[in-house]
Amino acid sequence: xxxxxxxxxxxxxxxxxxxxxxAEKYNLVITELSQCKVNAAKNLSQGVTxxxxxxxxxxxxxxxxxxxxxxxxxxxxxxADRECGEYGARLVAIETKAENDFxxxxxxxxxxxxxxxFWTSAHDVxxxxxxxxxxxxxxLEYTKWDSKNPDNGRKSGNExxxxxLDHDEDFYWNDVECHRTRGYICEMNY
Numbered sequence: 598x599x600x601x602x603x604x605x606x607x608x609x610x611x612x613x614x615x616x617x618x619x620a621e622k623y624n625l626v627i628t629e630l631s632q633c634k635v636n637a638a639k640n641l642s643q644g645v646t647x648x649x650x651x652x653x654x655x656x657x658x659x660x661x662x663x664x665x666x667x668x669x670x671x672x673x674x675x676x677a678d679r680e681c682g683e684y685g686a687r688l689v690a691i692e693t694k695a696e697n698d699f700x701x702x703x704x705x706x707x708x709x710x711x712x713x714x715f716w717t718s719a720h721d722v723x724x725x726x727x728x729x730x731x732x733x734x735x736x737l738e739y740t741k742w743d744s745k746n747p748d749n750g751r752k753s754g755n756e757x758x759x760x761x762l763d764h765d766e767d768f769y770w771n772d773v774e775c776h777r778t779r780g781y782i783c784e785m786n787y
């Protein structure tokens with residue numbers, strides 16, 4: 598009985614010590630969290646965002662977005678969007694000239710990217726000629742079609758419902774068949 602009491606006393610002492618350590622760590626976390634809230638409020642009041650783009654993404658603070666350019670492996674349109682989702686992003690929605698210019702310049706400056714086409718999230722699946730951004734659900738307001746597009750595959754006779762930046766057309770937009778494999782651009786807004 599005496600050894601059992603000794604064991605219980607030791608166990609109780611160990612538990613009390615562990616609880617004290619947990620309480621100390623809890624208080625430390627609460628203090629750090631409070632400081633983070635104060636810093637975040639201060640940064641927001643000064644117009645500073647605390648968001649950091651994940652590794653492999655390029656931050657464009659003016660556009661408040663992070664971009665990941667994937668030249669290889671090429672993917673079909675829906676697979677590219679699924680892959681972007683793995684990063685917590687979606688295929689890019691190019692909503693302004695400034696955004697289009699940034700994407701084009703970034704591609705042209707990278708020798709591994711400049712000879713590739715890149716999927717966007719624009720499509721007209723289900724409503725021919727009515728292009729939408731899959732990633733936002735909005736209709737296209739800004740566009741940068743090349744002079745022959747959108748053409749829905751008039752020459753080939755194939756249904757072309759997905760939009761890409763076409764390197765053969767100086768990165769103007771082109772509608773092509775969604776099952777074709779191309780590079781893609783993921784976007785994460787903040």
